[in-house]
Amino acid sequence: MTAIYGVPLQALFxxxxxxxxxxxxxxxxxxxxxxxxGLLNNINFAHGAQYMMGAFAAWMLLNYAGLGFWWALIxxxxxxxxxGIVLERVLISRLYRLDHLYGFLLTFGLALILQGIFQxxxxxxxxxxxxxxxxxxxxxxxxxxxPNYRVFVxxxxxxxxxxxxxxxxxxxxxxxxxxxTENPALVAAFxxxxxxxxxxxxxxxxxxxxxxxxxxxxxYSVNPNMGADIxxxxxxxxxxxxxxxxxxxxxxxxxxxxxEGLTKVFYPxxxxxxxxVIMALVLLIKPAGLFGRTN
Amino acid sequence: xxGASTTDAVTDAALARETKxxxxxxxxxxxxxxxxxxxxxxxxxPVLVMKILCFALFALAFNLLLxxxxxxxxxxxxxxxxxxxxxxxxxxxxxxxxxxxxxCGTAVSALLGFVLGSLAxxxxxxYFAMITLALxxxxxxxxxxxxxxGGEDGIQGVPRGKLFGLLDISSDLALYAVTAxxxxxxxxxxxxxxxxxxxxxxxxxxxxxxxxxxxxxxxxRYKLIVFVLSATIAGLAGSTKAxxxxxxxxxxxxxxxxxxxxxxTLVGGMxxxxxxxxxxxxxxxxxxxxxxFGASVMIMQGSVFVVCVMLFxxxxxxxxxxxxxxxx
Numbered sequence: 001m002t003a004i005y006g007v008p009l010q011a012l013f014x015x016x017x018x019x020x021x022x023x024x025x026x027x028x029x030x031x032x033x034x035x036x037x038g039l040l041n042n043i044n045f046a047h048g049a050q051y052m053m054g055a056f057a058a059w060m061l062l063n064y065a066g067l068g069f070w071w072a073l074i075x076x077x078x079x080x081x082x083x084g085i086v087l088e089r090v091l092i093s094r095l096y097r098l099d100h101l102y103g104f105l106l107t108f109g110l111a112l113i114l115q116g117i118f119q120x121x122x123x124x125x126x127x128x129x130x131x132x133x134x135x136x137x138x139x140x141x142x143x144x145x146x147p148n149y150r151v152f153v154x155x156x157x158x159x160x161x162x163x164x165x166x167x168x169x170x171x172x173x174x175x176x177x178x179x180x181t182e183n184p185a186l187v188a189a190f191x192x193x194x195x196x197x198x199x200x201x202x203x204x205x206x207x208x209x210x211x212x213x214x215x216x217x218x219x220y221s222v223n224p225n226m227g228a229d230i231x232x233x234x235x236x237x238x239x240x241x242x243x244x245x246x247x248x249x250x251x252x253x254x255x256x257x258x259x260e261g262l263t264k265v266f267y268p269x270x271x272x273x274x275x276x277v278i279m280a281l282v283l284l285i286k287p288a289g290l291f292g293r294t295n
Numbered sequence: 296x297x298g299a300s301t302t303d304a305v306t307d308a309a310l311a312r313e314t315k316x317x318x319x320x321x322x323x324x325x326x327x328x329x330x331x332x333x334x335x336x337x338x339x340x341p342v343l344v345m346k347i348l349c350f351a352l353f354a355l356a357f358n359l360l361l362x363x364x365x366x367x368x369x370x371x372x373x374x375x376x377x378x379x380x381x382x383x384x385x386x387x388x389x390x391x392x393x394x395x396x397x398x399c400g401t402a403v404s405a406l407l408g409f410v411l412g413s414l415a416x417x418x419x420x421x422y423f424a425m426i427t428l429a430l431x432x433x434x435x436x437x438x439x440x441x442x443x444x445g446g447e448d449g450i451q452g453v454p455r456g457k458l459f460g461l462l463d464i465s466s467d468l469a470l471y472a473v474t475a476x477x478x479x480x481x482x483x484x485x486x487x488x489x490x491x492x493x494x495x496x497x498x499x500x501x502x503x504x505x506x507x508x509x510x511x512x513x514x515x516r517y518k519l520i521v522f523v524l525s526a527t528i529a530g531l532a533g534s535t536k537a538x539x540x541x542x543x544x545x546x547x548x549x550x551x552x553x554x555x556x557x558x559x560t561l562v563g564g565m566x567x568x569x570x571x572x573x574x575x576x577x578x579x580x581x582x583x584x585x586x587x588f589g590a591s592v593m594i595m596q597g598s599v600f601v602v603c604v605m606l607f608x609x610x611x612x613x614x615x616x617x618x619x620x621x622x623x
Contacts, residue, residue, distance in 0.1 A: 043421050095605075106604040111597070120591050236429040284417075
């Protein structure tokens with residue numbers, strides 16, 4: 001029993017693990033997008049660029065300040081989140097009264113600028129970022145080799161998704177956030193500072209993207225194009241899942257990562273397009289998305 | 296959701312009141328434009344002007360969808376680029392004459408527009424933009440992997456051939472004349488569509504979709520038709536560009552190209568008749584000029600996006616129209 005349908009078990013499990021890793025990034029990124037969209041009604045096109053910035057922040061902290069992976073895991077989301085807060089205050093908040101498409105175009109422009117800046121400074125070949133020493137090596141299982149760091153990425157992303165869900169469902173601030181998503185005018189009438197809530201939500205969503213970026217740095221090389229490559233896939237994930245439910249976007253993220261991994265094993269040529277094909281099918285069968293509400 | 300209604304309020308109100316004098320003004324501008332296009336190749340590098348004309352036609356097609364249909368497609372590169380591939384393949388491998396090659400590219404683009412459009416119109420507003428972007432990315436990967444597109448190399452050395460098998464158009468000036476005719480044919484077709492009863496229904500759907508549904512209009516059908524029309528003309532522009540540069544490559548199916556056509560339309564003025572042409576001239580000129588200094592096109596485009604969205608949402612022609620209180 002070392003092969004299924006002619007595919008060696010090792011290759012199968014290897015790709016499934018890789019799929020789960022990709023799924024972790026899809027989940028964290030679509031979670032951030034969904035939270036921002038829920039409150040701001042704005043699709044944050046710069047989400048990919050902010051994920052890329054998270055990876056670069058980790059690299060810079062190591063190479064310019066000598067701070068390692070664990071510091072980066074805390075500091076990079078804070079720094080990039082702060083940057084997001086500035087963006088929201090200075091630019092994005094001025095467009096709330098206009099059609100949401102303008103917010104989409106603005107963040108697209110911001111994504112281009114950020115990607116362009118990092119490209120002209122660091123090139124497009126990518127920079128290496130070592131796996132932290134504590135997580136080097138791996139476990140030799142009977143059917144595959146399991147690198148410790150990859151297990152850590154899956155556990156860490158699950159933990160973050162779970163704590164974000166808890167924060168939204170079980171805390172006072174989360175209650176405000178849910179209420180403001182339903183009816184911002186009413187929440188403002190109760191004396192809640194809604195503009196501040198919007199700013200913090202955007203900052204939080206951006207910090208999530210940066211967190212994913214730090215996790216991604218040791219796996220993929222730190223590259224200015226890494227954000228643009230992933231964000232369109234995440235858009236498809238979001239269309240498939242529908243942005244109505246937080247849990248929905250997380251589950252869809254992991255599931256699609258796994259599907260992508262499986263496709264790589266059984267039909268490698270289709271692995272780049274499988275998520276878009278699934279999106280097309282979902283649009284045919286359930287246009288609102290698997291977890292979406294029609295409005 | 297109403298696409299560009301916020302900025303178009305001014306121009307749109309003007310369009311509703313569009314008078315005979317406005318039509319005369321449009322006719323005059325068309326004549327002026329035709330004269331400018333006739334003189335341009337003797338003053339500027341013809342290939343540069345042809346590039347502007349192709350981009351202008353592409354943006355006009357895009358503006359038909361966004362400015363009048365209220366649908367923001369972020370995947371129009373799929374039509375532009377795929378039509379270019381098909382046209383280049385037909386001209387080079389099948390050895391078709393240029394007009395047949397362009398026809399092939401345009402037809403495939405129309406078909407692709409029908410397939411992608413039927414999927415995308417199932418959602419509205421921001422979802423529509425994300426879906427078109429994702430579907431176009433699928434087309435990009437297909438172009439990267441398929442055999443006939445030549446992958447990373449693209450299709451190079453496409454022959455310009457003989458028009459109708461008779462007229463040799465391999466010289467820049469001869470091809471320029473063909474490109475100019477295609478541009479004006481496409482432009483006039485779009486002008487006619489905008490000013491037809493169909494165009495009026497389209498604008499009404501953009502401004503108030505629920506009301507049009509309750510009035511008994513089959514909104515989905517109108518959206519699909521305008522999507523296919525837009526894809527077809529974008530394909531016409533892409534096919535022509537493939538002959539002009541004798542090249543079809545991944546650049547034209549990439550998401551950056553989809554972003555560029557949005558930028559061209561935004562700069563020129565969404566929902567204006569002449570805006571996309573002005574936008575194409577400005578953006579192509581700016582990129583050509585900046586490229587000499589090796590500046591990052593990406594940073595430039597991003598900055599123009601941010602400045603336009605924050606401060607200049609009506610675009611060049613939109614601003615002019617408001618200034619002179621005419622409909623342009």
